[in-house]
Amino acid sequence: MASPKVSIPKGTRDFTPVEMNRRNYIFDTIKSVFQLYGYSPIETPSMENLSTLMGKYGEEGDKLLFKILNSGNFLEGVDNHTEAKSDYKKMTPLISEKGLRYDLTVPFARFVVMHQNELTFPFKRYQMQPVWRADRPQKGRYREFYQCDADVIGSNSLLNETELMGIIDRVFDMLNIKTTIKLNNRKILTGIAEYIGEADKIVDITVAIDKLDKIGLDKVNEELIAKGLSQETVAKLQPIINLSGDTQSKLCQLEKIFTSSETGQKGIAEMREILDLLGYTEIKAVVEFDITLARGLNYYTGSILEVKADEVAMGSICGGGRYDNLTGIFGLPDMSGVGISFGADRIYDVLQELNRFPENTQTSTQVLFVNFGEKEMKYCLPLLAKLRKKGISAEMYPDPEKIKKQMSYANANNIPWVVVVGETEMLENKLTLKNMQGGTQEKISLQELTKSKVKTKK
Amino acid sequence: MASPKVSIPKGTRDFTPVEMNRRNYIFDTIKSVFQLYGYSPIETPSMENLSTLMGKYGEEGDKLLFKILNSGNFLEGVDNHTEAKSDYKKMTPLISEKGLRYDLTVPFARFVVMHQNELTFPFKRYQMQPVWRADRPQKGRYREFYQCDADVIGSNSLLNETELMGIIDRVFDMLNIKTTIKLNNRKILTGIAEYIGEADKIVDITVAIDKLDKIGLDKVNEELIAKGLSQETVAKLQPIINLSGDTQSKLCQLEKIFTSSETGQKGIAEMREILDLLGYTEIKAVVEFDITLARGLNYYTGSILEVKADEVAMGSICGGGRYDNLTGIFGLPDMSGVGISFGADRIYDVLQELNRFPENTQTSTQVLFVNFGEKEMKYCLPLLAKLRKKGISAEMYPDPEKIKKQMSYANANNIPWVVVVGETEMLENKLTLKNMQGGTQEKISLQELTKSKVKTKK
Secondary structure (H helix, E strand, O other): OOOOOOOOOOOOOOOHHHHHHHHHHHHHHHHHHHOOOOOOEEEOOOOOEEEHOOOOOOOHHHHHOOOOEEOOOHHHOOOOOHHHHHHHHHHHHHHHHEHHHHHHHHHHHHHHHHHOOOOOOOEEEEEEEEEEOOOEEEEEOOOEEEEEEEEOOOOOOHHHHHHHHHHHHHHHHHHOOOOEEEOOOOOOHHHHHHOOOOOOHHHHHHHHHOOHHHHHHHHHHHHHHHHHHHHHEHHHHHHHOOOOHHHHHHHHHHHHHHHOOOHHHHHHHHHHHHHHOOOHHHHHHHEEEEEOOOEEEEEOOOHHHHHEEEEOOOOOEEEEEEEEEOOHHOOOOOEEEEEEEEEEEHHHHHHHOOOOOOOHHHHOOEEEOOOOOOHHHHHHHHHHHHHHHHHOOEEOOOOOOHHHHHHHHHHHHOOOEEEEHHHHHHHHHHEEEEEOOOOOOEEEEHHHHHHHHOOOOO | OOOOOOOOOOOOOOOOOHHHHHHHHHHHHHHHHHHHHOOOEOOOOEEHHHHOOOOOOOOHHEEEEEEEEOOOOOOHHHHHHHHHHOOOHHHHHHEEEEEEOOOOHHHHHHHHOOOOOOOOOOOOEEEEEEEEEOOOOOEEEOOOOEEEEEEEOOOOOOHHHHHHHHHHHHHHHHHHEEEEEEEEEEHHHHHHHHOOOHHHHHHHHHHHOOOOOHHHHHHHHHHHHHOOHHHHHHHHHHHHHHHOHHHHHHHHHHHHHHOOHHHHHHHHHHHHHHHHEEEEEEEEEEEEEEEOOOOOOOOOOOOEEEEEEOOOOOOEEEEEEEOOOOOOHHHHOOOOOOEEEEEEEHHHHHHHHHOOOHHHHHOOOEEEEOOHHHHHHHHHHHHHHHHHHHHOEEEEOOOOOHHHHHHHHHHHHHOEEEEEEOOOHHHHEEEEEEEOOOOEEEEHHHHHHHHHHHOOOO
């Protein structure tokens, strides 16, 4: 039989033990902080009904949903729809009822609506699960990737924003990544739109302003004209484009501009309250107001935030915001939600680039017992059991192979300690303990091994 | 807008925080033992190419695979196959290239073949991920469920079997579930088949023998006749059906019967070696030879094992075995694998039925700060930060709601301690600490809170 070529679907990944241990270091850190801040875990199914998912991510998002073929004779329902047989768009709903989740926010909203009578509000949940998107795969973009979300629903308090920023700060402090949290508010963007009378161009405007540092004021204004803004409107935008100074100073300038925009004023007040509350916490990250921040503009209604790593050039590693009517789409109105989402893959890349993964994510086994054959194995097995009883991860090489092969196994798996027991050791009722890092070895008693020798990592 | 009816696909589940904490207790226990025994984590994609999955689980298994509709115009390739348009079996491969994984074993075999040059053998891996099967949902059977697998590949040593039984024993000891490990060997079943000359009826035979206790010898023999065995063959089977006594005695009886079956003798020798090695460990579970155990007969080639909870009537909660040629299907021959799989859902049900979930799986938050308004909140925020710095999970109620509502929140979330700070406390530079279990409360200094008061759980 010819050996079949094996592969995995494009845009998906296998994770080897080294990668898994590093990923778990990230996931465990995020999870521990979510819990420290009083967030509770939930999980939702990988599959949702397409009726739950469709129309929630825009037309482009609908295309990127992975759809699951109905089980059994899926063509049964198609027979009466001959036109569908040559039109895949008409055919899709006839042969597919379920799709893989695209993010964790829509399933969370669906969860809250379905379980509303079991939940106590405000409900603070975290959720760390994979999501799937049929995106064109490219560097750093995958078709299956994990999201790590924390959201609180059923509370309008801006303390929630501060708490989420506290989570962000602590996670990246623990991961040893210096960050800047960029903060904006949908109401401030609305204020700008109201001020210049161009509500539908707000994304184009923020994108253009964002380039000020790179391309200069003239080019920014050219781009605004190219996007269809009048000379007059561009002139009106100048004080906003030229907004400078620190966050407080920027807010003061905007406050004067927004004299006639109530929403804009509200946005400024919200941002000031968040910054005020932050002063009562011990946040280490730099927090700065960024008027060009407009992510997820289509559904955020209040705060918008995004986190950048200070030491590497990389997209945002965390983002979030407030959406006033999260569960409205599923028939439960007036539930304000605010949340954040950590991008585990990018955080992985940042830690990799900065070489900041701690060494002890490398291995789990601390001690390997060399196997010289049945007699030696039986001499060692009770010892192995004793180490494990003490919580020390240990194993015995299963086959009596050449010692060189067994040592290579220890090295390849980064096992710091190796126990060698041969004829001599058995006669002396001892064992030889070898340190694989330093290469040193010593003969010790069985008691000594289980006492303290191998407790320290490396 | 009418409120849309929300639901999730049948056979799938949401997990609430209480369920999640209990599930994580199970998963974390299993994971810690896998690591203690030197197994390393891997993960594989949820989707595999259908060419990887099809034909690996029998015809029935192929039907139960969830298949993913190709993205974009999936009908493009169908136009030249008009006959496929009314035959879903012909259509399926034209419109679907990927499927959701059905178990963790086939993806593991595929992983080993793809990564063979990066891995050091023997390779001991664990994997805890969901799998999907389009089974008819019923009590205890879901379309999405987790498997927790540990396998070692590239070693023929029976020490691996012993180690896996050690893992099983320790996991259930930690979970406080008394278990019996049932052990059989494919080679013993082959020995029986060879002895009576009915190789293809071995499953029918083991199923019938299994009923001996319930229906008695006459009925068992009747069933064997009904399954097509001759009177002569049934007569020949009598010493096997009547096999009794303890494990060692059963093995002795079989040894005499298998005089002419080399494979049967080998099976007995393997089982004896495993039992001998087990004597050098500190296994607590009862281990017994069960000749009726035939699970996964189609691919196991050596040891077969299954675990039952002693105190509840429930199917097996863990199972496994050895398959001599695990990666052969993907072109890498001569790789023997042996592994086990924990059934997390059934373990959950056992713990639930026996009421053995530890109390501290119930909550993560230890302290809730009541919110009386801005001034009080700002007084408490630095305290909240201090508790968290000490690793104590704490939160502040985000809105200044009525105290009754805030207390209900603490109760609903099983939060054991509540800190109340009002006018009086602020004047005295103190706080009131309320124990929600006992209902007691005392006024203490800020220092006292962060020192020791709330460290103990409940």
